Amino acid sequence: MSETAEQRANVVGPPPGGPAKRGDPLAVLRKTGGLFIRQREATIFVVAVLLLVYFSTKSSAFYGQSNVSNLLSGIAAPFIIIAIGEVLLLICGEIDLSVGFVVVFAPFLMHYLIDFYGVPVIPAILISLLLGLVVGWVNGFLTVTLGLPSFITTLGTGFILLGLTLTTSNAEPVNVPAAAQSIGKFFGSQNGGYAWSAIIWAVILVAIFHVVLTRTRWGLHTVAVGGNLLGARESGISVARIKYGSFMICGLMGAIVGLQTAFYDNTIDPSAGGYPAMFYGVTAAVIGGTAMLGGSGTIIGAFLGAIVLATLQDGFLITGVSANPLDIYIGGAILIAMIANVQLARRQAAGRG
């Protein structure tokens, strides 16, 4: 409050670490802790690198090209893409539990359209992607317009989608339509250069939505809606538009992952996706620093969170260690990330953030 105008004009951002009294060991500890909490993306990046290095020293197969592409395209890409949708929803104060079942249903829809209804490949793919948008719209309608909590809304729509998939497919896996194979490799494939397509899609989507979230009105309003719903409304922000949009984006991400997974595995499997796909997406978001309370979150963080998850999963597999304790690490990571989130919120409330 005592700064002059000139001084103020020079201040670009809050000084990192907050005020720490010199020579006080507790304050120094607090300062480093604060730095760690604030630089979430940097922290999670370091964790990802450490894990990669660790598994590389454990097994030379780990950094073989086929394993790296499998880690990124086969495991990480679906986490990343779903996490994008969940981050946007979590920021505006909602969640989508149904997205994993869009993952399941979208490739089946493509299969039905091509193999049963003779729809050409490209329209069939587009309609399957449209399915994601439609499911998102329905989630938005039930949540925003009818006022159900999104946890319940998407629980319901998720079950319905799963039921639809199982009923129409007789719960049997099917082959990817032959006609779609050649286009499919651009979505995902385990062969040659196309083994990278899934992760390339993921990175492109991350870049797009990172920019949308941090550089556009849409992103700013998403934060505003999640940060102060009434305030956003009072400022004239169309809360419904933001929430509908976020649900629809999340649904679209589910459909993309569904097609990608089908092409990557070269089979359409009703047991792919589902709750694990959704929970890994949410986990990536949370590890990456997205608070469940709304108002904050980052796409880059979620991207790194997904890489950490995928590295753990793949590393356990390739080093031949039993995969059974894997979930212990993932659970631990979620809790540590959440503790960091809560601490950050406390610090900000205390004005030290």
Added chain:
Amino acid sequence: MTAEPAAAAGAQDGDVLRVEHVSKRFGAVTALTDVNLHLAKGEVLALLGDNGAGKSTLLKILCGFQPPDTGRIVLNGEEVTLKSVDHARELGIDAVYQDLALINQLSVYHNMYLNREKVRWPFLSNRVMRREAREHLEAMGVNIPSVDVQVARLSGGQRQAIAVARSVYSDAKILLLDEPLAAMGVKEAAMILDLVRDLKEHGQVSVIIIAHNYGQVLEVCDRVNLLQQGQITFDKKSSETSVVELTNLVVAEYRAALEARHRSA
């Protein structure tokens, strides 16, 4: 009660805003029964009344946040239906809400441009917003560490100053201020009052200011309206009334209500 004004009594052709027979209910609660009010160009009108009298409800109707149940709003001689906050802003009406409508997680400058961001499509023009926000706050004499900090990190008075600055620099022709002095220190309150006085001198902007500190608003306002039980019960030039008269009116209402309750008990 004194001076029970008829619909739009004292209204003139030059009025920028007229409110006629506006009512508003929330379920069982009747917030506004029959409000009539007028505001001349360049005028500063103080809207006083006790807690729960319906002041904020009226303000939120006038800024397009919520529709009235009945009644008319006349802007520059033409009846309007305010469809949304954006619509009201297009018509030149802007409000500082009692709850300030700030987003804790966003920076000061993003809050100052909330929902009227400067954009070079499709991107936010952060540099322009940051610079102009800083200029506006400096011109107003607001002291904050930086326009980049999250508003969560500001004091109550600083937050209020941001909210007021946001409206004052929005180019609105009608400003609605809901308790802009509530969290203000002596110096900061003086700053806001000076700002209102400034606007008055330029004569382009009309202001409705809601406040509980009668002494402070009487310093800057031209006219006083008292809102009691959902109606305007008092309408006088500020030069013709005093803090004592206003206080007595409100207390008298309270006493009367108390007696009525005792009698019925």
